[in-house]
Amino acid sequence: MDPVSQILNMLFTVEAFLLIFVIVLLxxxxxxxxxxxxxxxxxxxxYQSTKEAGLNFIVPFIxxxxxxxxxxxxxxxxxxxxxxxxDNISLIVDxxxxxxxxxxxxxxxxxxxxxxAVTQLAQTTMRSELGKMxxxxxxEERDLLNTNIVAAINQxxxxxxxxxLRYEIKDIVPPNSVMEAMEAQMKAERVxxxxxxxxxxxxxxAINVAExxxxxxxxxxxxxxxxxxLRAEGEAQAIIAVAEAQADALLKxxxxxxxxQGQKAIQLDLATKAIAAKEAIAxxxxxxxxxxxxxxxxxxxxxxxxxINSLNNKQKNS
Numbered sequence: 001m002d003p004v005s006q007i008l009n010m011l012f013t014v015e016a017f018l019l020i021f022v023i024v025l026l027x028x029x030x031x032x033x034x035x036x037x038x039x040x041x042x043x044x045x046x047y048q049s050t051k052e053a054g055l056n057f058i059v060p061f062i063x064x065x066x067x068x069x070x071x072x073x074x075x076x077x078x079x080x081x082x083x084x085x086x087d088n089i090s091l092i093v094d095x096x097x098x099x100x101x102x103x104x105x106x107x108x109x110x111x112x113x114x115x116x117a118v119t120q121l122a123q124t125t126m127r128s129e130l131g132k133m134x135x136x137x138x139x140e141e142r143d144l145l146n147t148n149i150v151a152a153i154n155q156x157x158x159x160x161x162x163x164x165l166r167y168e169i170k171d172i173v174p175p176n177s178v179m180e181a182m183e184a185q186m187k188a189e190r191v192x193x194x195x196x197x198x199x200x201x202x203x204x205x206a207i208n209v210a211e212x213x214x215x216x217x218x219x220x221x222x223x224x225x226x227x228x229x230l231r232a233e234g235e236a237q238a239i240i241a242v243a244e245a246q247a248d249a250l251l252k253x254x255x256x257x258x259x260x261q262g263q264k265a266i267q268l269d270l271a272t273k274a275i276a277a278k279e280a281i282a283x284x285x286x287x288x289x290x291x292x293x294x295x296x297x298x299x300x301x302x303x304x305x306x307x308i309n310s311l312n313n314k315q316k317n318s
Contacts, residue, residue: 125156
């Protein structure tokens with residue numbers, strides 16, 4: 001091979017090497033950061049910059065990606081742990097912590113492992129908050145407990161560039177003895193409510209029965225009163241009608257007795273009544289005393305007529 005060919009081959013090899021070097025250099029310097037992520041760049045081991053989502057450039061072989069931080073919300077399990085309440089009851093509690101990285105620089109250089117740190121902080125804060133509450137309150141006021149834990153963690157984790165969004169307690173497990181006591185208490189409470197409801201029902205039933213009897217007695221009294229009023233009004237009207245009839249009868253009898261025919265009719269009626277009276281006396285008594293001339297009907301009639309005449313004469317003289 002002649003010297004010219006050797007030189008050309010050498011130049012071609014150098015150009016190819018340079019082309020490959022340039023391609024590798026460009027690939028090393030051009031970085032595409034994904035959405036909701038942040039890359040921390042170090043130059044010679046010292047923090048240089050934070051690259052956010054999009055197209056970014058770094059100096060090859062000098063700059064390096066020291067950390068890749070996610071800016072999304074993250075969910076982290078808080079392991080089960082023992083905590084003691086204000087009334088000295090031991091509980092087993094676990095939960096879920098939701099947080100996100102606000103400052104990638106602080107999350108990288110402010111703490112060694114921010115996930116481990118925030119989890120441990122959540123556990124200690126949860127034990128501290130549970131120690132301020134009694135057992136019954138831990139079940140009734142979970143929202144307040146979660147809020148207090150989030151506020152305490154955010155205050156402590158601010159130097160780490162971490163924001164805790166919420167904390168949710170998953171399970172609160174008391175000891176078996178406390179569970180049995182709580183079940184007995186709930187059973188007693190249910191029995192108490194059942195007895196109260198039953199007594200209220202009996203009371204209402206008794207009130208309804210009494211009200212019914214009272215109303216029936218009132219209605220019966222009003223009915224009796226109305227009946228007595230109607231009976232009294234009927235009797236009064238009957239008495240008035242009888243009196244008016246008797247008065248009409250007396251007026252008619254008086255008018256008839258004032259005539260000659262009426263006088264004869266009265267005399268005949270009196271004689272008939274006298275005979276009937278003597279006959280009744282004779283039937284009921286074994287001994288009857290009569291005047292000598294009173295044994296026959298004609299004498300009786302004559303006596304009756306003489307009595308009537310004497311009465312008439314007295315009326316005329318008067």
